[in-house]
Amino acid sequence: MLSVQDLQSYYGRSHILHGIRLEVAKGEILSVIGRNGTGKTTLLKTLMALTDRASGSIHLDGKELIDAPTHRRARAGIAYVPQGREIIPDFTIRENILMGAFARTDGCRSIPDLVAELFPYLIANLNRPGGLLSGGQQQQLAIARALAAQPKLLLLDEPNEGIQPSIVEEIERIIVRLNQEAGITVILVEQNIAFVRQASHRFAMLEKGSVVAAGKIDTLSDALVHKHMTV
Ligand SMILES: Nc1ncnc2c1ncn2[C@@H]1O[C@H](COP(=O)(O)OP(=O)(O)OP(=O)(O)O)[C@@H](O)[C@H]1O
Numbered sequence: 308m309l310s311v312q313d314l315q316s317y318y319g320r321s322h323i324l325h326g327i328r329l330e331v332a333k334g335e336i337l338s339v340i341g342r343n344g345t346g347k348t349t350l351l352k353t354l355m356a357l358t359d360r361a362s363g364s365i366h367l368d369g370k371e372l373i374d375a376p377t378h379r380r381a382r383a384g385i386a387y388v389p390q391g392r393e394i395i396p397d398f399t400i401r402e403n404i405l406m407g408a409f410a411r412t413d414g415c416r417s418i419p420d421l422v423a424e425l426f427p428y429l430i431a432n433l434n435r436p437g438g439l440l441s442g443g444q445q446q447q448l449a450i451a452r453a454l455a456a457q458p459k460l461l462l463l464d465e466p467n468e469g470i471q472p473s474i475v476e477e478i479e480r481i482i483v484r485l486n487q488e489a490g491i492t493v494i495l496v497e498q499n500i501a502f503v504r505q506a507s508h509r510f511a512m513l514e515k516g517s518v519v520a521a522g523k524i525d526t527l528s529d530a531l532v533h534k535h536m537t538v
Pocket residue numbers: 318321323341342343344345346347348349350
């Protein structure tokens with residue numbers, strides 16, 4: 308479904324990603340792991356055309372997107388949940404969710420059934436301002452906004468960062484459900500290796516902007532984790 312070849316990415320003169328190669332099959336969860344500062348967020352941003360410059364190839368279902376701006380990638384079926392969530396505090400929950408719907412190509416600006424199924428709390432509170440929600444609820448809102456675009460491919464950047472431990476499991480369950488029940492392909496940046504092992508089909512380990520190990524999740528050994536992730 309997604310094939311990335313020789314991906315280079317830059318912020319100004321800083322060359323951050325060096326020849327990334329990735330393959331993600333339809334229906335998979337690919338987890339991108341690695342130490343802080345190795346380029347995981349930059350990889351997701353580059354897939355969404357949000358860095359200053361990039362080259363290489365990003366094929367989604369056979370369509371080359373490397374020169375496409377962000378809105379065209381959204382319309383091609385990629386949705387992004389950024390680290391820090393970036394919801395608009397003064398907008399209601401409904402308005403925040405519907406922002407995602409502008410990427411739909413069928414002109415429909417409604418809340419999809421999947422969002423209602425996964426996030427009953429949000430649906431019961433559609434007129435509350437997004438800024439009044441807890442961190443975990445805001446994360447749910449950011450995921451709901453992305454799902455309102457009815458994406459094929461969802462990019463999730465550390466969805467459990469800064470969230471109360473009691474809510475983490477709920478977010479994890481939602482990620483697994485949207486993959487297993489709705490068939491949405493996911494690229495997940497995640498620090499929790501136990502969850503990576505439980506939820507993902509494949510992994511890619513980054514170091515200094517390059518993929519240093521990748522494969523089926525059962526090949527993610529403790530030795531690999533220790534070598535590339537402990538400080
Ligand atoms: N806007 C920017 N301008 C210049 N350099 C940046 C910018 N954003 C990130 N970088 C640099 O790019 C490199 C990769 O950062 P990135 O945030 O992609 O890493 P990461 O693996 O996601 O780390 P973390 O887990 O801390 O989020 C780092 O050296 C960082 O300092």
